[in-house]
Amino acid sequence: MAMPKQDTDTIQALQGLEDSSSSVRLRAALAAGTTPDPRFIDKLIERSAIEPEFYVRDMLTWALTRHSASMTVPELLKEVRSERAQARSQALHTLSKIGDRQAWPAITRALLSDADDEVARSAWRAAVVLVPAGEEPGLAEVLSTQLGRGGREMQLSLSRALIALGEVIVPTLRAAMTDLDPRVRAHAIATERLLRDPDAAFGFAIEEAKRVVALGGTGKEE
Structure with missing residues (x-):
């Protein structure tokens, strides 16, 4: 019995996110955002933490914003506590693009003064987007x-x-x-x-x- 085309496309996109070619990874991230599927979320976040190319990371963020915030935000909030600086930075960047203010409590003083410059910059940008009125x-x-x-x-x-x-x-x-x-x-x-x-x-x-x-x-x- 043939596998449904949607499942085949999903598997190809998931595999493409790990390809050695940055152009293949870019297309895979584009596909993941064009046709959102909850099965993509973990892999998109995982790849964001290690992806070396800026333009691919940007597409990974875009793909995550195309998925339901109720599913992406809890996973991204776990990432902001990661020991890996890029994982923290990208999670914060993505949270700022999603703009869900439920993420505000995760923007801690420690992140706003993080020793890693990119993490701190991402935290600053996220903070001004997510800060509740009056704070x-x-x-x-x-x-x-x-x-x-x-x-x-x-x-x-x-x-x-x-x-x-x-x-x-x-x-x-x-x-x-x-x-x-x-x-x-x-x-x-x-x-x-x-x-x-x-x-x-x-x-x-x-x-x-x-x-x-x-x-x-x-x-x-x-």
């Missing part, structure tokens, strides 16, 4: 503990996350402008300037903020 000031305070971290791209990611929270970040930024660490002060000043002028270039804002700090200022308007 934005608390999230801003936790995010502010990461001001001054990393290079320009890392700092821009944090600034964008903070700015997405809106005006509630101003008191937190003002407090950070008096921090003992000049990197923190400069990052806080640059972030507030970007909040006021979203079209400003971040690199310029940071350099200008560094000059203010070097001159002993805080960037606060008198």
Whole structure:
């Protein structure tokens, strides 16, 4: 008796996700999202944790968003506790794309300050998407503990996350402008300037903020 075509396609997609060719894996992920099937979920999440190619990981995330959140979110929440950094990062990224606020309790302070930069960045993005109304000031305070971290791209990611929270970040930024660490002060000043002028270039804002700090200022308007 011949196997139903749908089952054959499912088996091929599952096998394709493990193929040595990235183009085959990409097509398999596309197929898994085009025709969602609960049998794909575990494999899509498992592959996300180890997939080396960015564009394939992006397709894996898209495929997961095509499945029922009631089935994907519980499995992704397990992944954010994984010891593997990529598993945590990709799970957080996917949760931010799904946007189910039931995932909010999993966005812990530990994840928001994760030692791995990609995990932390993914956690910041997920947090601003999932934060419940009224809890934005608390999230801003936790995010502010990461001001001054990393290079320009890392700092821009944090600034964008903070700015997405809106005006509630101003008191937190003002407090950070008096921090003992000049990197923190400069990052806080640059972030507030970007909040006021979203079209400003971040690199310029940071350099200008560094000059203010070097001159002993805080960037606060008198």
